Amino acid sequence: MASTVISQGITIEGELTTEDDVVIEGTLRGKLVSKDTVKVETGAVVEADIAASSLSVGGQITGNVTATDRVDLMAGARLIGDVKAARLTIADGASFKGNVDMDV
């Protein structure tokens, strides 16, 4: 189990900083900085800038996303914001509006 889980029905507002992995199933507003994996699950609502080593998205994100390793947008994901990552995958059925910067 992930070290930090924001479950459904919970809203966190503010700045979240961690060195461990984070799973978001609920709502997060503000800013999230993690040195590990961040998972935004289906049904989650994130209105925040996210920085992580890798990010997988099944839910909704409004905000800029930065990953040192990779960003994966799964089917059903919805991302409005810019992506800066070494690798990016966008699955069929994901919606995305924003710029991509892949350090070319």
Added chain:
Amino acid sequence: MADVTVIGQGIFLRGSIRGDGDVEIRGRIEGDVEVAGEVTIGEAALVKADIQARRIVVRGAVAGNLTGEDGVRLEEGARVVGDLRGAGIGIAEGALLHGNVQTGTGGAERGRARQATREARQPARVEPRKTPAVAAKGNSSPRKEKAAEERPAPPPPVVPVLKKGSRAALRKRSR
């Protein structure tokens, strides 16, 4: 376990947590927590926040007021600086608390009601004390004036005795 929110040990959150589910805090939080479920504060947690929940269990360090509708429980190792309010409050041996405790159902509302009545009573008690004090002051000031008038009178008989040359005259006489 799916609907338990966990704030892990490596987390630092500056902000608020709100919602319906249960929350387990193992990391650092600065802000406030308002949850409908149960809040558990782990041994290594450092919380600087007011917490409102149905039930609160503390094993770590908290600086803030804890309000648990059903209850608040401080387990061994808990360090709390702040007030506790709730229907039932338990403090285990080895827990440290610095603050006020209020037990009973709807503790928060009762507390406010009591404070309100106290505030309402206090001025009523003070007023009757004040009025005699003011009256006494009113009486004392004319007395002082009288005293001031009387005072200059006694010195004159003393002054002539110590008139210039009188001591020398006395000495001469004694010789």
